[in-house]
Amino acid sequence: MTIIVTGGAGFIGSNFVFHMLRAHPEDRIVCLDKLTYAGNLTTLAPVMEMENFRFVKGDICDREAVFSLFAEERPDVVVNFAAESHVDRSIEDPGVFLRTNILGTQALMDASRQYGVKRYHQVSTDEVYGDLPLDRPDLFFTEETPIHTSSPYSASKASADLLVMAYHRTYGLPATISRCSNNYGPYHFPEKLIPLMIINCLNDRPLPVYGTGENVRDWLYVEDHCKAIDLILQQGRVGEVYNIGGHNEMRNIDIVRLICKALGKPESLITYVTDRKGHDLRYAIDPTKIHKELGWLPETKFADGIQKTIQWYLENREWWEAIVSGEYQNYYERMYAGR
Ligand code: NAD
Ligand code: DAU
Numbered sequence: 171m172t173i174i175v176t177g178g179a180g181f182i183g184s185n186f187v188f189h190m191l192r193a194h195p196e197d198r199i200v201c202l203d204k205l206t207y208a209g210n211l212t213t214l215a216p217v218m219e220m221e222n223f224r225f226v227k228g229d230i231c232d233r234e235a236v237f238s239l240f241a242e243e244r245p246d247v248v249v250n251f252a253a254e255s256h257v258d259r260s261i262e263d264p265g266v267f268l269r270t271n272i273l274g275t276q277a278l279m280d281a282s283r284q285y286g287v288k289r290y291h292q293v294s295t296d297e298v299y300g301d302l303p304l305d306r307p308d309l310f311f312t313e314e315t316p317i318h319t320s321s322p323y324s325a326s327k328a329s330a331d332l333l334v335m336a337y338h339r340t341y342g343l344p345a346t347i348s349r350c351s352n353n354y355g356p357y358h359f360p361e362k363l364i365p366l367m368i369i370n371c372l373n374d375r376p377l378p379v380y381g382t383g384e385n386v387r388d389w390l391y392v393e394d395h396c397k398a399i400d401l402i403l404q405q406g407r408v409g410e411v412y413n414i415g416g417h418n419e420m421r422n423i424d425i426v427r428l429i430c431k432a433l434g435k436p437e438s439l440i441t442y443v444t445d446r447k448g449h450d451l452r453y454a455i456d457p458t459k460i461h462k463e464l465g466w467l468p469e470t471k472f473a474d475g476i477q478k479t480i481q482w483y484l485e486n487r488e489w490w491e492a493i494v495s496g497e498y499q500n501y502y503e504r505m506y507a508g509r
Contacts, residue, residue: 172198175190177209181353182251183203183251213489249403254270256323264326267326271323271329296351297323297453313411356478356486378441381444414460
Protein backbone atom coordinates (compact mmCIF):
# COMPACT_ATOMS: atom_id res chain seq x y z
CA MET A 171 0.00 0.00 0.00
CA THR A 172 1.02 3.57 -0.60
CA ILE A 173 0.00 5.92 2.20
CA ILE A 174 0.22 9.70 1.88
CA VAL A 175 0.80 11.24 5.31
CA THR A 176 0.38 15.01 5.32
CA GLY A 177 1.99 17.07 8.09
CA GLY A 178 4.50 14.26 8.71
CA ALA A 179 7.27 16.70 9.67
CA GLY A 180 5.28 17.94 12.67
CA PHE A 181 4.84 16.49 16.14
CA ILE A 182 2.21 13.75 15.78
CA GLY A 183 2.72 13.24 12.03
CA SER A 184 6.43 12.39 12.48
CA ASN A 185 5.65 9.98 15.31
CA PHE A 186 3.04 8.37 13.02
CA VAL A 187 5.55 8.05 10.15
CA PHE A 188 8.00 6.29 12.52
CA HIS A 189 5.25 4.03 13.84
CA MET A 190 4.03 3.03 10.37
CA LEU A 191 7.52 2.34 9.00
CA ARG A 192 8.17 0.13 12.04
CA ALA A 193 4.80 -1.62 12.14
CA HIS A 194 4.20 -2.00 8.37
CA PRO A 195 7.56 -2.23 6.59
CA GLU A 196 5.73 -3.55 3.50
CA ASP A 197 3.94 -0.20 3.01
CA ARG A 198 5.30 2.89 1.26
CA ILE A 199 4.94 6.18 3.15
CA VAL A 200 4.89 9.46 1.23
CA CYS A 201 5.04 12.49 3.50
CA LEU A 202 3.64 15.77 2.13
CA ASP A 203 4.52 18.74 4.31
CA LYS A 204 4.85 22.48 3.69
CA LEU A 205 7.52 22.81 6.40
CA THR A 206 5.87 25.74 8.14
CA TYR A 207 7.43 27.02 11.38
CA ALA A 208 6.11 23.80 13.01
CA GLY A 209 7.55 21.40 10.44
CA ASN A 210 11.09 20.16 10.89
CA LEU A 211 13.05 18.06 8.40
CA THR A 212 15.72 17.14 10.95
CA THR A 213 13.00 15.19 12.77
CA LEU A 214 12.64 12.94 9.72
CA ALA A 215 16.41 12.54 9.16
CA PRO A 216 16.47 8.95 10.53
CA VAL A 217 14.02 7.75 7.83
CA MET A 218 14.93 10.01 4.89
CA GLU A 219 17.10 7.37 3.19
CA MET A 220 14.67 4.47 3.63
CA GLU A 221 13.53 2.95 0.34
CA ASN A 222 9.87 2.90 1.30
CA PHE A 223 9.83 6.54 2.46
CA ARG A 224 9.57 9.70 0.36
CA PHE A 225 9.42 13.30 1.54
CA VAL A 226 7.72 15.91 -0.64
CA LYS A 227 7.72 19.59 0.33
CA GLY A 228 4.35 21.05 -0.58
CA ASP A 229 1.24 22.87 0.58
CA ILE A 230 -2.02 20.91 0.91
CA CYS A 231 -3.82 24.08 -0.30
CA ASP A 232 -1.88 24.00 -3.58
CA ARG A 233 -4.40 21.98 -5.60
CA GLU A 234 -2.13 21.57 -8.62
CA ALA A 235 0.70 20.19 -6.51
CA VAL A 236 -1.67 17.91 -4.58
CA PHE A 237 -3.30 16.53 -7.73
CA SER A 238 0.03 15.92 -9.44
CA LEU A 239 1.38 14.08 -6.38
CA PHE A 240 -1.74 11.88 -6.33
CA ALA A 241 -1.38 11.23 -10.09
CA GLU A 242 2.21 10.16 -9.57
CA GLU A 243 1.80 8.12 -6.37
CA ARG A 244 -1.75 6.72 -6.78
CA PRO A 245 -2.12 6.41 -2.99
CA ASP A 246 -4.36 3.76 -1.42
CA VAL A 247 -4.71 5.72 1.82
CA VAL A 248 -4.42 9.37 2.86
CA VAL A 249 -3.95 10.42 6.50
CA ASN A 250 -4.27 14.16 7.00
CA PHE A 251 -2.29 15.55 9.94
CA ALA A 252 -1.34 18.80 8.17
CA ALA A 253 -2.81 21.74 10.03
CA GLU A 254 -2.13 24.92 11.85
CA SER A 255 -2.43 23.50 15.35
CA HIS A 256 -1.77 26.16 18.00
CA VAL A 257 -4.80 27.81 19.64
CA ASP A 258 -2.89 30.95 20.72
CA ARG A 259 -1.69 31.59 17.16
CA SER A 260 -5.25 31.16 15.86
CA ILE A 261 -6.42 33.87 18.27
CA GLU A 262 -3.66 36.17 16.99
CA ASP A 263 -4.31 35.52 13.26
CA PRO A 264 -7.10 33.15 12.14
CA GLY A 265 -6.65 33.45 8.33
CA VAL A 266 -4.04 30.76 7.76
CA PHE A 267 -6.02 28.38 10.02
CA LEU A 268 -9.06 28.67 7.77
CA ARG A 269 -6.98 28.20 4.62
CA THR A 270 -4.93 25.21 5.69
CA ASN A 271 -7.37 23.44 7.97
CA ILE A 272 -10.47 23.81 5.77
CA LEU A 273 -9.41 24.47 2.16
CA GLY A 274 -6.40 22.17 2.49
CA THR A 275 -8.71 19.37 3.64
CA GLN A 276 -10.98 20.05 0.65
CA ALA A 277 -8.07 19.82 -1.82
CA LEU A 278 -6.95 16.49 -0.33
CA MET A 279 -10.47 15.07 -0.46
CA ASP A 280 -11.03 16.23 -4.06
CA ALA A 281 -7.79 14.53 -5.10
CA SER A 282 -8.78 11.43 -3.07
CA ARG A 283 -12.07 11.23 -5.00
CA GLN A 284 -10.43 11.75 -8.37
CA TYR A 285 -7.80 9.06 -7.79
CA GLY A 286 -10.06 6.53 -6.05
CA VAL A 287 -8.35 6.54 -2.66
CA LYS A 288 -9.62 3.59 -0.59
CA ARG A 289 -9.49 5.44 2.73
CA TYR A 290 -9.26 9.12 3.61
CA HIS A 291 -8.55 9.67 7.31
CA GLN A 292 -8.97 13.07 8.93
CA VAL A 293 -7.00 13.67 12.13
CA SER A 294 -9.27 15.86 14.21
CA THR A 295 -9.39 16.96 17.82
CA ASP A 296 -11.51 16.84 20.96
CA GLU A 297 -11.57 20.66 20.80
CA VAL A 298 -14.43 20.47 18.28
CA TYR A 299 -16.71 19.59 21.22
CA GLY A 300 -15.94 22.84 23.06
CA ASP A 301 -15.39 22.45 26.79
CA LEU A 302 -16.95 20.85 29.87
CA PRO A 303 -17.54 22.53 33.24
CA LEU A 304 -14.95 21.98 35.97
CA ASP A 305 -17.60 20.99 38.53
CA ARG A 306 -19.13 18.13 36.47
CA PRO A 307 -16.50 15.35 36.48
CA ASP A 308 -19.27 12.94 35.42
CA LEU A 309 -19.46 14.53 31.92
CA PHE A 310 -17.35 13.34 28.95
CA PHE A 311 -17.18 13.97 25.20
CA THR A 312 -18.72 11.11 23.21
CA GLU A 313 -18.95 10.97 19.42
CA GLU A 314 -22.56 12.22 19.80
CA THR A 315 -21.60 15.36 21.77
CA PRO A 316 -22.64 18.38 19.66
CA ILE A 317 -19.94 20.40 17.91
CA HIS A 318 -19.52 23.62 19.88
CA THR A 319 -16.25 25.42 19.22
CA SER A 320 -14.43 28.17 21.13
CA SER A 321 -11.35 29.28 19.15
CA PRO A 322 -10.66 29.99 15.47
CA TYR A 323 -8.47 26.85 15.58
CA SER A 324 -11.23 24.57 16.86
CA ALA A 325 -13.79 26.19 14.54
CA SER A 326 -11.52 25.48 11.56
CA LYS A 327 -11.05 21.84 12.62
CA ALA A 328 -14.81 21.42 13.15
CA SER A 329 -15.48 22.93 9.70
CA ALA A 330 -13.12 20.39 8.17
CA ASP A 331 -14.89 17.56 10.03
CA LEU A 332 -18.28 18.68 8.69
CA LEU A 333 -16.84 18.80 5.19
CA VAL A 334 -15.41 15.29 5.55
CA MET A 335 -18.82 13.93 6.61
CA ALA A 336 -20.46 15.81 3.71
CA TYR A 337 -17.99 14.28 1.21
CA HIS A 338 -18.71 10.85 2.63
CA ARG A 339 -22.48 11.24 2.35
CA THR A 340 -22.64 13.15 -0.95
CA TYR A 341 -19.81 11.54 -2.93
CA GLY A 342 -19.34 8.29 -1.01
CA LEU A 343 -15.76 9.22 -0.04
CA PRO A 344 -14.57 6.34 2.18
CA ALA A 345 -13.64 8.59 5.08
CA THR A 346 -13.01 8.19 8.80
CA ILE A 347 -12.38 10.85 11.44
CA SER A 348 -10.55 10.56 14.77
CA ARG A 349 -10.86 13.13 17.56
CA CYS A 350 -8.03 12.85 20.04
CA SER A 351 -7.28 14.57 23.32
CA ASN A 352 -4.01 16.43 24.10
CA ASN A 353 -0.90 14.54 23.03
CA TYR A 354 2.55 14.71 24.59
CA GLY A 355 5.89 13.03 23.81
CA PRO A 356 9.02 13.43 21.66
CA TYR A 357 9.19 16.13 18.94
CA HIS A 358 6.40 18.23 20.53
CA PHE A 359 6.90 21.80 19.29
CA PRO A 360 8.21 24.10 22.08
CA GLU A 361 5.22 26.49 21.95
CA LYS A 362 2.89 23.92 23.58
CA LEU A 363 2.40 23.58 27.35
CA ILE A 364 4.51 20.52 28.22
CA PRO A 365 7.62 21.20 26.08
CA LEU A 366 7.44 24.92 26.89
CA MET A 367 7.52 24.21 30.62
CA ILE A 368 10.31 21.61 30.32
CA ILE A 369 12.47 23.96 28.23
CA ASN A 370 11.82 27.02 30.42
CA CYS A 371 12.64 24.95 33.52
CA LEU A 372 15.92 23.83 31.94
CA ASN A 373 16.73 27.48 31.15
CA ASP A 374 15.62 28.70 34.62
CA ARG A 375 13.05 30.97 32.97
CA PRO A 376 9.57 31.87 34.34
CA LEU A 377 6.83 29.28 33.77
CA PRO A 378 3.83 31.21 32.38
CA VAL A 379 0.60 29.59 33.61
CA TYR A 380 -2.55 31.06 32.03
CA GLY A 381 -5.27 32.27 34.42
CA THR A 382 -5.48 30.20 37.60
CA GLY A 383 -3.93 27.06 36.12
CA GLU A 384 -7.08 25.09 36.95
CA ASN A 385 -8.01 24.28 33.34
CA VAL A 386 -8.02 20.55 32.71
CA ARG A 387 -6.64 18.66 29.72
CA ASP A 388 -6.81 14.91 29.03
CA TRP A 389 -3.24 13.80 28.15
CA LEU A 390 -2.32 10.89 25.89
CA TYR A 391 1.17 9.67 24.96
CA VAL A 392 1.66 10.31 21.24
CA GLU A 393 2.50 6.69 20.37
CA ASP A 394 -0.89 5.58 21.71
CA HIS A 395 -2.57 8.08 19.38
CA CYS A 396 -0.56 6.75 16.41
CA LYS A 397 -1.53 3.15 17.22
CA ALA A 398 -5.18 4.15 17.43
CA ILE A 399 -5.10 5.74 13.97
CA ASP A 400 -3.33 2.68 12.55
CA LEU A 401 -6.14 0.52 13.98
CA ILE A 402 -8.84 2.79 12.52
CA LEU A 403 -7.19 2.50 9.09
CA GLN A 404 -7.27 -1.28 9.35
CA GLN A 405 -10.59 -1.95 11.07
CA GLY A 406 -12.52 1.31 11.42
CA ARG A 407 -15.86 1.66 9.67
CA VAL A 408 -16.08 4.32 6.96
CA GLY A 409 -18.34 7.26 7.73
CA GLU A 410 -17.57 6.93 11.44
CA VAL A 411 -15.98 9.21 14.02
CA TYR A 412 -13.74 7.68 16.71
CA ASN A 413 -12.82 9.54 19.91
CA ILE A 414 -9.33 8.78 21.25
CA GLY A 415 -8.31 9.43 24.84
CA GLY A 416 -7.14 7.58 27.93
CA HIS A 417 -9.00 9.10 30.89
CA ASN A 418 -5.96 11.00 32.05
CA GLU A 419 -7.27 14.39 33.13
CA MET A 420 -4.85 16.79 34.77
CA ARG A 421 -4.96 20.43 35.80
CA ASN A 422 -2.34 22.58 34.04
CA ILE A 423 -0.86 23.72 37.34
CA ASP A 424 -0.34 20.11 38.47
CA ILE A 425 1.52 19.31 35.24
CA VAL A 426 3.78 22.34 35.72
CA ARG A 427 4.50 21.42 39.35
CA LEU A 428 5.28 17.85 38.31
CA ILE A 429 7.77 19.08 35.68
CA CYS A 430 9.46 21.37 38.26
CA LYS A 431 9.80 18.46 40.64
CA ALA A 432 11.13 16.06 38.01
CA LEU A 433 13.79 18.58 36.96
CA GLY A 434 14.65 19.68 40.51
CA LYS A 435 13.56 23.28 39.87
CA PRO A 436 11.78 25.56 42.39
CA GLU A 437 8.04 26.24 42.04
CA SER A 438 8.91 29.92 42.47
CA LEU A 439 9.53 29.89 38.69
CA ILE A 440 5.75 29.59 38.21
CA THR A 441 4.24 32.90 37.05
CA TYR A 442 0.50 33.34 36.61
CA VAL A 443 -0.17 35.37 33.44
CA THR A 444 -3.23 36.83 31.69
CA ASP A 445 -5.59 34.06 30.62
CA ARG A 446 -6.03 32.87 27.01
CA LYS A 447 -9.10 34.51 25.40
CA GLY A 448 -12.06 32.10 25.35
CA HIS A 449 -9.97 29.53 27.29
CA ASP A 450 -11.66 26.11 27.32
CA LEU A 451 -12.07 24.85 30.89
CA ARG A 452 -11.97 21.09 30.64
CA TYR A 453 -11.55 18.43 27.96
CA ALA A 454 -12.38 14.79 28.73
CA ILE A 455 -12.79 12.04 26.15
CA ASP A 456 -15.02 9.00 26.49
CA PRO A 457 -13.10 6.36 24.47
CA THR A 458 -15.73 3.60 24.86
CA LYS A 459 -16.45 3.32 21.12
CA ILE A 460 -12.85 2.74 19.96
CA HIS A 461 -12.28 0.38 22.88
CA LYS A 462 -15.41 -1.72 22.26
CA GLU A 463 -15.27 -1.71 18.44
CA LEU A 464 -11.54 -1.89 17.80
CA GLY A 465 -10.11 -3.09 21.11
CA TRP A 466 -7.89 -0.01 21.48
CA LEU A 467 -6.55 0.93 24.91
CA PRO A 468 -3.72 3.31 25.78
CA GLU A 469 -0.51 1.49 26.73
CA THR A 470 1.59 4.24 28.31
CA LYS A 471 0.73 5.46 31.81
CA PHE A 472 1.15 9.21 32.32
CA ALA A 473 3.76 8.72 35.07
CA ASP A 474 5.96 6.78 32.62
CA GLY A 475 5.15 8.87 29.54
CA ILE A 476 6.04 12.17 31.16
CA GLN A 477 9.36 10.75 32.45
CA LYS A 478 10.20 9.45 28.96
CA THR A 479 9.26 12.83 27.50
CA ILE A 480 11.38 14.83 29.94
CA GLN A 481 14.27 12.45 29.31
CA TRP A 482 13.86 12.95 25.54
CA TYR A 483 14.12 16.74 25.91
CA LEU A 484 17.22 16.30 28.10
CA GLU A 485 18.84 14.06 25.49
CA ASN A 486 17.80 16.03 22.41
CA ARG A 487 18.85 19.56 23.25
CA GLU A 488 20.09 20.28 19.69
CA TRP A 489 16.60 19.55 18.34
CA TRP A 490 14.82 22.14 20.48
CA GLU A 491 17.71 24.59 20.85
CA ALA A 492 17.74 25.01 17.05
CA ILE A 493 14.05 25.98 17.26
CA VAL A 494 14.05 28.24 20.30
CA SER A 495 17.14 30.16 19.17
CA GLY A 496 15.54 31.23 15.87
CA GLU A 497 12.28 32.91 14.80
CA TYR A 498 10.61 31.31 17.84
CA GLN A 499 12.19 34.07 20.00
CA ASN A 500 10.02 36.68 18.24
CA TYR A 501 6.91 34.57 18.76
CA TYR A 502 7.73 34.16 22.45
CA GLU A 503 8.26 37.90 22.90
CA ARG A 504 4.98 38.69 21.13
CA MET A 505 3.00 36.15 23.13
CA TYR A 506 4.47 36.51 26.61
CA ALA A 507 6.23 39.88 27.06
CA GLY A 508 4.30 41.99 29.57
CA ARG A 509 1.47 39.41 29.71
P1 NAD B 1 2.16 20.46 14.45
O1 NAD B 1 1.83 21.92 14.41
O2 NAD B 1 3.26 19.98 15.32
O3 NAD B 1 2.51 19.98 12.95
C1 NAD B 1 1.77 20.37 11.83
C2 NAD B 1 2.52 19.94 10.58
O4 NAD B 1 1.70 20.29 9.45
C3 NAD B 1 3.86 20.65 10.39
O5 NAD B 1 4.84 19.73 9.96
C4 NAD B 1 3.58 21.67 9.30
O6 NAD B 1 4.72 22.00 8.52
C5 NAD B 1 2.51 20.96 8.48
N1 NAD B 1 1.66 21.89 7.74
C6 NAD B 1 1.04 23.00 8.22
N2 NAD B 1 0.38 23.62 7.22
C7 NAD B 1 0.56 22.87 6.10
C8 NAD B 1 0.11 22.98 4.77
N3 NAD B 1 -0.66 23.99 4.37
N4 NAD B 1 0.47 22.02 3.88
C9 NAD B 1 1.26 20.99 4.27
N5 NAD B 1 1.74 20.85 5.51
C10 NAD B 1 1.39 21.77 6.43
O7 NAD B 1 0.79 19.74 14.76
P2 NAD B 1 0.51 18.42 15.64
O8 NAD B 1 0.40 18.81 17.07
O9 NAD B 1 1.44 17.35 15.23
O10 NAD B 1 -0.97 18.07 15.15
C11 NAD B 1 -1.17 17.27 13.99
C12 NAD B 1 -2.65 17.10 13.75
O11 NAD B 1 -3.26 16.49 14.88
C13 NAD B 1 -3.40 18.41 13.53
O12 NAD B 1 -4.37 18.21 12.54
C14 NAD B 1 -4.05 18.69 14.88
O13 NAD B 1 -5.24 19.43 14.71
C15 NAD B 1 -4.34 17.28 15.35
N6 NAD B 1 -4.37 17.08 16.82
C16 NAD B 1 -3.33 17.50 17.61
C17 NAD B 1 -3.35 17.23 18.98
C18 NAD B 1 -2.22 17.65 19.88
O14 NAD B 1 -2.31 17.49 21.10
N7 NAD B 1 -1.10 18.18 19.37
C19 NAD B 1 -4.43 16.54 19.54
C20 NAD B 1 -5.49 16.13 18.70
C21 NAD B 1 -5.43 16.40 17.35
O1 DAU C 1 -7.07 18.83 22.87
C1 DAU C 1 -6.36 18.68 21.68
C2 DAU C 1 -5.61 19.95 21.36
O2 DAU C 1 -4.53 20.06 22.28
C3 DAU C 1 -5.09 19.98 19.92
O3 DAU C 1 -6.19 19.99 19.04
C4 DAU C 1 -4.21 21.21 19.68
O4 DAU C 1 -3.65 21.17 18.38
C5 DAU C 1 -3.11 21.22 20.71
O5 DAU C 1 -2.30 22.37 20.57
C6 DAU C 1 -3.68 21.16 22.12
O6 DAU C 1 -4.41 22.39 22.43
P1 DAU C 1 -4.32 23.10 23.87
O7 DAU C 1 -4.71 24.51 23.71
O8 DAU C 1 -5.02 22.28 24.90
O9 DAU C 1 -2.73 22.93 24.13
P2 DAU C 1 -1.63 23.94 24.70
O10 DAU C 1 -0.39 23.12 24.91
O11 DAU C 1 -1.52 25.18 23.89
O12 DAU C 1 -2.22 24.34 26.13
C7 DAU C 1 -2.55 23.36 27.10
C8 DAU C 1 -3.13 24.07 28.31
O13 DAU C 1 -2.07 24.82 28.94
C9 DAU C 1 -4.20 25.09 27.98
O14 DAU C 1 -5.17 25.07 29.01
C10 DAU C 1 -3.47 26.43 27.97
C11 DAU C 1 -2.37 26.21 29.00
N1 DAU C 1 -1.09 26.94 28.76
C12 DAU C 1 -0.49 26.82 27.55
C13 DAU C 1 0.70 27.47 27.29
C14 DAU C 1 1.36 27.36 25.94
C15 DAU C 1 -0.52 27.69 29.78
O15 DAU C 1 -1.07 27.79 30.90
N2 DAU C 1 0.67 28.34 29.51
C16 DAU C 1 1.27 28.28 28.31
O16 DAU C 1 2.36 28.93 28.12
